[in-house]
Amino acid sequence: MSERTFARSRSHLDRARQVIPRGVSSAKRAALRPTPLAFVRAAGSRITDVDGNEYVDYVAGYGPMLLGHQPASVLEAVREQLAAGVLYGGQHEAEAELAERIVRLVPSAERVLLSVTGSEAVQAALRVARAATGRRAIVKFEGHYHGWLDPVTANGPGSPAGSGPTPRPVVVPDHSVVGPEVLVCPWNDTQALADLLARHGTETAAVIMEPVAVNGGNLFAQEGYLAEARRLCDQYGCLLVFDEVVTGFRLALGGAQQRLNVVPDLTVLAKALGSGFPISAVAGRAEVMRVAEGPVAHSGTYNGNALSVVAANATLDVLETKQDTVYPLLERLSGELWRASTSVPTGTEHRCAPSAPARSSGCTGTRPTRCAATPMCSPAVASHCATWPRAWSATAFTPGRAGCGTSRRRTPMRTCPAPWPLSIAH
Ligand SMILES: Cc1ncc(COP(=O)(O)O)c(C=O)c1O
Incomplete structure (x- = not known):
């Protein structure tokens, strides 16, 4: 070398x-x-x-x-669009086409709001969830990353040594402003989530997670965990939010929710959607997303900008038409x-062995003792x-x-x- x-x-x-x-x-x-x-x-x-x-x-x-x-076809679509304008500050046909595609491909998607970055779309999802439920509290999980905006930076990947004992970690804000309404739970521990929701479920608007803990070390949840999280959310009337910023269109065309067969109320999409052009989306049930027709402010100068939207349409076109070769x-x-x-x-x-419990390396990104119990380093x-x-x-x-x-x-x-x-x- x-x-x-x-x-x-x-x-x-x-x-x-x-x-x-x-x-x-x-x-x-x-x-x-x-x-x-x-x-x-x-x-x-x-x-x-x-x-x-x-x-x-x-x-x-x-x-x-x-x-x-x-990618040739994406760049071709963008070049064509460049000749027709970059940013209109108004609607264009490719926007609805993109939303229709997302609705067709992502199981939880009935309505779609377009934003620019994953962090913004997480913020939009939490705002929608709070408006739709009339509640304030948000449950997030240790070691999960949802972008850099307050309040979800608490207890992200890494090892917050001050985060206290399982199953009740202390909220570690990581220099951000985190209000008392942010609750942190160990991931992949059904009992810990059940206990947390038993205490705070009726005040919780959203339970947000990466359905595969990509940022914490690329970990699958144990069999049944996501389904149980879904059930607990239904029991307490909280909305389940999957942050599929990484897994969306990557783990499967319909994301982790399709592959793992658990449908959230709201889904955050970004990254692979735009092939490098900045675009993100919140997709969800029509009944929940209806608040975006009323009290929820969702705005942004660059939302739905023509270049990113045509790039996303061209990207999904490749992924959809070539899905039988792309995913294998x-x-x-x-x-x-x-x-x-x-x-x-x-x-x-x-140092994790394939398909073996991640016992020694702390590869969830949280403390080794926390990943020893459950997650599988897949x-x-x-x-x-x-x-x-x-x-x-x-x-x-x-x-x-x-x-x-x-x-x-x-x-x-x-x-x-x-x-x-x-x-x-x-
Ligand atoms: C799971 C997840 N959510 C949200 C984000 C934030 O996305 P962005 O960097 O586009 O704001 C990221 C970024 O890496 C991410 O991995």
Whole structure:
């Protein structure tokens, strides 16, 4: 393997640091070693940095590039739209077409609100849930990530050492403003959720979770857990919200809810939807989403912007027409990567055995003791993301892990494997 140098990336970072905190535009990127990289181009599964180093890209833009970089039909649709205008501040035909597609493909979707980022769409989902139920409390889970907006940054991936004992973790706000209405529960522990809802169920608007704990280490819930969460939400009249920002259109065309056969009330979609063009959506039951015709403010200058919408239509067109090849391919690729990763005996930073309980590595992203009890560290097929030893990453551009190793409250990076999103170009 030839020696790589990173001088230009380093000098770019030095320059950027003079005017941009940490020199990066999303904090996660600062975690990359040996240095946060600056890039000049990307195509297919390859990405090239300013020093001329080429990598196999297992970041894929942190998930959106499911079709690989520069997917031809998406770029073609965007080029056509560029000639017709970027932003109208009004409606256009492609918007309704996109919403119709989402309704057709995602089991929980009867109505759709378009936004720009996953974080915003999570915010919109919580607002819809609060308006529809007339309640304030939100239940979120340890180790789950729902974007950077208040209040859902509490107890995200990483190891909040001050979060107290299972099953009643203390809310750790992570510098955000978190009101008393945010309740935190250990994930994948049916009894803990039942107990929490027995205490707070009638004041809870939404139970929000990643249906596969992608950000916490790519973990499936145990058999029956999601269905039980669904049942408990029904019992207490709370809305179940699946954050499918990563799993949407990736784990299956209809997302984790289709593959795992549990239908939430509201679903948050983003990332793979736009092939890199910024777009997100909240989709849900018509009866619940009706509040968006009344009291709920959902607005945004760039919502439904023409470029992102046509990119999303073109993306879904590929995924829908080629679903019989796309999803088996992702399954095969992620399985191969997983098997390759587990055959590396030493120097690895991800120590979970395939299909074995994650007992030692803290790979949920929460404290090791919390993941010992229940979650299964599943093969990478969990979300068509792979978790791979960093020892192998010299020729690959791999995700940094937000916060890990940067604060005393968090576990060192080696105990927080980040998922490696794959694309059909890999
Ligand atoms: C599960 C999940 N939800 C929400 C978000 C936030 O999305 P965005 O970064 O587009 O705001 C992310 C981002 O990684 C995510 O993984």
